[in-house]
Amino acid sequence: MLSKTARQRAEALLVRFVFALFGLLPVDAASAVGGAVGRWIGPRLKVSNVARRNLAQAFPDWDRAAIEATLVRVWDNLGRVAAEFPHIDYLIANRLEIVGIENIHAMRDDGLPGLFFSAHFGNWELGTGAAGLQGLPLTLVYRAANNPWVEDIYRKGRTVSSQAGQIQKGSDGAREIMTVLKGGGHIAMLVDQKMNDGIKVPFFGRDAMTASAVARFALKFKCPVVPTKVERLRGAHFRLIVLPPMDLPDSGDAHADTLDIMTRINAIIEDWVRADPGRWLWLHKRWPDHTKSE
Secondary structure, three states: OOOHHHHHHHHHHHHHHHHHHHHHOOHHHHHHHHHHHHHHHHHHOOOHHHHHHHHHHHOOOOOHHHHHHHHHHHHHHHHHHHHHHHHHHHHHHHOEEEEOHHHHHHHHHOOOOEEEEEOOEOOOOOHHHHHHHOOOOEEEEEOOOOOHHHHHHHHHHOHHHHOOOEEEOOHHHHHHHHHHHHOOOEEEEEOOOEEEEEEEEEEOOEEEEEOOHHHHHHHHHOOOEEEEEEEEEEOOEEEEEEOOOOOOOOOOOHHHHHHHHHHHHHHHHHHHHHHOHHHEOOOOOOOHHHOOOO
């Protein structure tokens, strides 16, 4: 039996090989092939049962056919995201229209540090680099891959598009974020994954353990918090929507203000997902009641 290290190295070689193949294909062909593979394989995987339960609880009026049809779209989108990864910089420069570009420019020119948040929607890898092309370099905060060799592939793949750097989530990462914000920099975060050490915040009518870092940093630095979403329009064509900064509470109660901000953030993401459920990554164990059932 292979050791853990040997398995991880083999996995990384496979990922590198697959990404190389997708990189050789024209971007539209790569995206289409990735989507087809995702639709074929994804619904058969055990992790899809997490998505099925999530969808059934989020949309209790849906029948099984509606859930399965949405699950196929989820895997189509995820397969495309993976296949498009070698083409990130081309997509940012050529296939991404921006709505709300004035909000990027305002953040660039206001002299303040700032926070952008998004979700695993459309192709979430594209938004950070788009801001960089507008003269606003962002530092991406992300969850590291479990496999260190795969992690190296992902980091190198994002090197150009992330512009200002990358920070892994965690206690060390929090200190790095503080340093960036103290220096007047700008941070981009995906905030729709379950965090066991987060706070309970409503999401689709149920409490979801939610990372509160974006709210805590916003309150500490009194800096703008901007919602962003990358929509998949068709195939490998996208739209980045950048909304105006959120109004921040200032009640003097840090706990209440943090909960207020995160409740509104989750509501924004929920609205995005309800509008197009097949483009969100339902595969996360987003709610606590899934932790023990898998």
